[in-house]
Amino acid sequence: MQLNRRNLLKIATMSGAVLALGGRFAQAQGGQTLRVGLSTYPPHLRPWVNVGYSGHLLCSLINRTLINYDEQGQLVGELAESWDNETPETWRFTLRESHFHDGSPVTAQDVEWTFQQIQADGSGAYMFDALRPVTGFEVIDERNFRLTTDEPLATLPALMTFPFLSILKAGSTDAEDQGIGAGPYRIAYAEKGVSIELEPNEHYFKPGLPTLAGITITPYVDESARVAALNAGDVDMIDYVPWSAMAAIEADPALALHKVDAGAFMYLSFNGGGVFADPRLRQAVAFGLRRDEFVKSIFFGFGAEMTGLPRAAGSPYRHDDQAAFWGYDPERAKALLKEAGHENGLTVSLLSTSQYSMHRDTAVLVQAQLAEIGITVNLTMPDWATRVNLGNQGAGDFAVQGIGLDNLDPDAVTTLVDPSLSPTYLRSRNFEVEGLGEALAQGRSEMDEAKRVDIYRRADQMVLEATTFCGLCYRATGFAAKASVQDLAMLPDQLSPFSSVLFDKLKLG
Template sequence: MKKNWMALLMGIVMATLLLSACSNEGSSNEADADGGSGEAATEQVLKIGNDQEPAGLDPHKVPAHSSIRIYEKIYDSLLTFDEDMKVQPELAEKWEQPDETTYVFTLREGVKFHNGREMTAEDVKYSFERIMDEETASIAKSYFDKVESIEVVSPTEIKFTLSEPYAPFLSYVASTNAAIVAKEVVEENGDLNQAAVGTGPFKLDEWLPDNHVKLSKNEDYYKDGQPKLDGITYLTMKDESARLAAIRTGEVHVTTLSSQSIPLAEKSDGVEIKSYQSTEYSYVGFNVNKEPFNDVKVRQAISLAVDRKEVADVVWKGDAVLSGPIPESMGQWAIDVSQEELYQQNIEKAKELLAEAGYEDGFETVISTASTYTDMVDTAQLLQQQLEAIGIKAEIKQLEWGQYIDTWTNGDHDMLVGRNSSGSDPDRSIGFFFSTDGSANVWGFSDEKIDQLAEEGRTTIDPEKRVEIYNEAQKRVIEQTPNLFLVSPEKFFIVRDSVDNYSPTANEPENFNDVVIME
């Protein structure tokens, strides 16, 4: 009996070991299929050290990057872009263009909002009409000024009719700011700044101001196998040293750091630096409704007084290139600004222009900036020093993020240091920011030539002719200097080694749909 009992016990042990081995092999293979080299961690919640609190989650109204990086996970648009910046289907599975002013989109069937309701063409119509409604004050309104009518053909088909040919139309339909939203959620809450219900890969679970934003996996997402994560938690860490410490200890999986902190991060074990040339540029915006910035000679004098190479070297540690209104990363659309006269530092010429404008002895002004972005503060401080050479005494006003957004929106500033993104079409860089009716023209700037070129660029279909138009438009914007364009920075993500399948690109720097957290 004893021998039989021992034999039975050994059999159970061997069977258990064999079962365990098979189970482990299966886990390893599954992880390898996801691109990993080991086992997936039990908790698939990606923790991100966020440098800024979101300013609201309404995709039609809020332009702040701190908001976009979150609500772009919650909402989808009809179209999207691939890595080569080519328009691809998203909520629309296909589209047709019967003529130059008509676009017909066929929607995917069975796509659900996070509240469980199926999305239809009525939701698409409502979303675009909300964007186009002046009372919404949508950041994307000017994107769709050429839309004459929107017709629901069927629950899965919708037709847009434009007033004339409009080259950027599909690019703007693919914008995050053209997200499809649910009417009942807007009506229930007034807007979507605090309540977010979309069709995207992640759902809003909780937003605790100045602490964290929690997203969870959309189990009904229409893309099979995505997202692989169970959730994403954005931990608000405005202090850069706190983010550096958190990524070193593994408190967070991903964060961003300025160029100054990259050497420190590189010395840390278990982390990897992932970089890409951004479509952003740093700028100084002038309130052209205020003296002395209503005089183009004053704005040009400031441009001549600024040493942009020093901005690149000091603020970005050399990890930046000169930029105009369309940054270098936009390829064929960008001009070589290094040869532009207003990009050559010339103190004497700057003083002459100030004297011609009636400011021979200079003047006093205020440079406003966001206190929580190191690069913006450093840029303001460097400009303060450089402008002293032509007699301009600038006080720096550091604003909390909410104040900064309000200041940008209301035009309540003299000079404002910031960063903009060029988007996917050159019309954004010219018409959106600098045409008289541009949704993001917060500078009070108006120029007939810019308006004319912006209109030609929008309505010209031939790509080569569009390049010529936008080349001329960039030179005109630089000459008029409603903004002082500085540099386009390289951007950095600091990532723990446990994060698999993540490669930031200029188009999709924070696409985590295929990410897996490994042990």
């Protein structure tokens, strides 16, 4: 039965044929089916490739990683029951007793095969670079394996949480793109661009879960249509709630808004190939911005000011003085301009995009605010694809950016704050900060947390003073649901866009 259903799924996905298959699964189970309005249909169902938050929502329902985060931001075992740093370069993992959708056990050999697929040249896997330090994989027995790294790697457990590092049954992607996972649900039916139906995985390793009879996912690309579908009762839950609709949803007693204000964030990156080679000018920009206006005018008050680096509240790596480093100080900004030889003003170009309103409006607000301190900003705002290409080519003096973090390890910000890394549109380029790269590398290899806290405090101070990264504001991450949807939990802070890893607990009241 499993093989036939997978073949039918493959045919339906490829041809677009309409099969009346999924509805019967939900009816056969009895109970209630959750209807989800998704912001977009995933571009494809291939594993290990980051296709955005919508793709992650589906991935987290059908697959599981070795390790996960809980609601408090603590690492907890998923398919891995335990892990231990045996030596500075070796980690031993023990798998819990768990099974894939077809009932076969999850083994160390399956984990090894998954790593091999991700690490293969040309895999296209998002974690390809992140797993480069893993140089050895030893199968000890069915439920135990050992990973060897080329140097001490304190970040390894956090890397295992990434949503697109799902463990699949060995060889299962030969039959169909998505393979066979071990998540709480499995795909019963999919019509590309139209809908996806999920049925419970009776082999799921968490007792009593999932409780739903099934999940039906329907894409609503237009955000107004997505909200309207929720209000009309056509769906029970939506993702990527538009900020313009959050207040109305929050005020509706029939609905519930589940949000985290310090979610993904907006920031500026700098091109050191021009005037921003001078750190005083980067600092002038940072001190010349009223961040509360970004939260209020662009995100309708649903967000938070970002006056430091993205460090989660309550984390030992977050320090109050550093978190409030970039307060609004126009006089200091003007003094820095004068000190850098631009007392009579400065003209720069800002790269953004007209395609997404939050990027467009952020650029316009940056332009207006910096004009007040004597910086004239010329805007370049093409479509998104052109913007990315221009950014990768190094166009513009500085650029508007928006992103979230993959995990809560302090090293997660490295790819955004170290301009000495290979050029990409997402971070500053063409300048270096003496000692920063070395400090960040030291932090990755230090196993003692107290020492890591000191190392990253020092590295963060380098970033703040050199302004290799200029935070603007956090934007709230939200899911909206009917009041009858129960046990919808959110991951903390920057992890909140990935909260669907907790949706195995969802139920309808």
